[in-house]
Amino acid sequence: MSELLKDKPQKREKKTVKVPTEASHGVRGKETTGRTKDSMSIVSSIDELGHHEDTRMVVTMENTYQTGPYKRFPVGAVTDILKDVLTNYLQEERYEVEWSQKMTKTICEVTRARVKDLMIPRYKVVVLVHIGQLTGQSMQISSRCLWDKSNDTFATYSFKNSSLFGMATVYGVYFE
Amino acid sequence: MDEYQTEEETTFVVDEVSKVIKESVEAAIGGNTYQHSRVNQWTTGVVEQCLSQLSKLGKPFKYIVTCIIMQKNGAGLQTASTCFWDNSTDGSCAVRWENKSMYCIVSVFGLAI
Numbered sequence: 001m002s003e004l005l006k007d008k009p010q011k012r013e014k015k016t017v018k019v020p021t022e023a024s025h026g027v028r029g030k031e032t033t034g035r036t037k038d039s040m041s042i043v044s045s046i047d048e049l050g051h052h053e054d055t056r057m058v059v060t061m062e063n064t065y066q067t068g069p070y071k072r073f074p075v076g077a078v079t080d081i082l083k084d085v086l087t088n089y090l091q092e093e094r095y096e097v098e099w100s101q102k103m104t105k106t107i108c109e110v111t112r113a114r115v116k117d118l119m120i121p122r123y124k125v126v127v128l129v130h131i132g133q134l135t136g137q138s139m140q141i142s143s144r145c146l147w148d149k150s151n152d153t154f155a156t157y158s159f160k161n162s163s164l165f166g167m168a169t170v171y172g173v174y175f176e
Numbered sequence: 177m178d179e180y181q182t183e184e185e186t187t188f189v190v191d192e193v194s195k196v197i198k199e200s201v202e203a204a205i206g207g208n209t210y211q212h213s214r215v216n217q218w219t220t221g222v223v224e225q226c227l228s229q230l231s232k233l234g235k236p237f238k239y240i241v242t243c244i245i246m247q248k249n250g251a252g253l254q255t256a257s258t259c260f261w262d263n264s265t266d267g268s269c270a271v272r273w274e275n276k277s278m279y280c281i282v283s284v285f286g287l288a289i
Contacts, residue, residue: 095252101254112259126268135251138246140246143241147238147239
């Protein structure tokens, strides 16, 4: 199955985005700030923790003559994984800044490892984890995707306890 | 099937995408105060605007756009993502926007076809 994604898929991690009340934030990378009326926009790009190979060529894959995936993305199994991981890591925990920074990354890694263990060929995986403090504020998380509806899908699960909430989403995108 | 595309067209260009996102967010919610009743249509608006602008770029990519709008209340929020994909062609971009009453975080993941 060597025509799949690279033999050593490199991890690409996005640094956690803190949302503090003061203006500073902990994301490195290019930033530009622009001011309009009473809003401030800060653009930050991802921080690549894996080493970047500049000499890498874009590989053209050979034609596989495969019209669709042989094995589909198992939404139910992935939802169970998310439920399992979130409940185990977040049950009875209190929200603390440093701890939750590490925990979001840990949950991401663990989820991705378990989804990879399911060995679904030709599917790319994106895992998104949010952990937030519950202080009576209101928030809305939504997402939209431009993809192939018949092959690509997602699984999501959210968890809540008295001081925090955790939400995890896994997107499975078929690689044609 | 030969594809006569230059390398620029098949890799995710962060700058271009972040510019698109910034403009979409400004257009959809710039200058508004947080209102619980309207936040649903705002997130939908931001995300759909982003997606339509991205599809106009005409690149061979599948996109995932996520938007979080949160009221400013002193609460903390952590977000992390990790991906299993092809590093040479796929990429992601996150834009953080705020005004006096709310925060808006938009992340875009682009996966090459």
